[in-house]
Amino acid sequence: MDVFADNPWLAWLGIALVLAAIEVATVDFVFLMLAGGALVASVAAALGVPFPLQVVIAVAVALLLLALVRPLIKKRFMVAAVSNQIGAAGLVGRTARVLQTVTATDGRVKVSGATWSARTARDGAPCQPGQEVRVLSIEGATVIVTGDTAGQTKE
Template identity: 70%
Template sequence: MDWFGENPWLAWLGIALVLAAIEAATVSFVFLMLAGGALAAAIASALGASFTVQVVIAVLVAGGLLLTVRPLITRRFMVAEASHTIGARSLVGRSGHVLQTVTENDGRVKLGGETWSARTVSGAMQCQPGQQVRVVSIEGATVIVTGDTSGQKSE
């Protein structure tokens, strides 16, 4: 313990490393900012600042990082759940090509490089082979399509 009393910057450095390890497990970018504060306190300690000044520096730097840097990093690295859908839901709005005539009951379309069972929306005209269609919704393993391709997403 006497060793830490003589080298408090090492204690701050240890705290920064522990906070960085927690950040690696949580990826919330909060513990990273706290580690930045602890690192600033380690530098202040190495320069001979008193313990009170070290704590104030740690709090101010961590708070500043949380208020300024964290929002920028969060916006850059955290993807909004609704902005990028994955799986079958990502196909809604995309266009495909009819392989086998699509009616209200049955049909096949090529969509995103895969062949899908397809049906037209209720009351729509059937779609003929070679025609371009737009996915309106997904019901299980069947895509519901329409011959109207306006407002489509690119494949």
């Protein structure tokens, strides 16, 4: 263990690698942030910073990453709850592109690469070809859509 005593940056690097490996198994982005703290501590150790300060740096950076970066990464990479469903139910909340004018009685949209019969919700305004719409529900083989795309999940 003299190698780690002589090269504390190597120990921090090893800790970072172990934390990154754990992250691969959990995919929650917590261990990735801890690995980031360990990497910064490794750089501090390589620059000759005393060990107690290395620990403070590792903890501070990890906490900053957890508070600032992790929420952004989770929002970007985690699948939305509405798309955890399989089959047609997984389409609810997604956006669709109007292929043929959608009215209260008829129309066609493309959602997630498939063409569906569509109609607007009750009292919904007609949706024109090329317009982006949001899938509200599915009734049989027909998607019910609205031109209001707030709260959508991209297809």
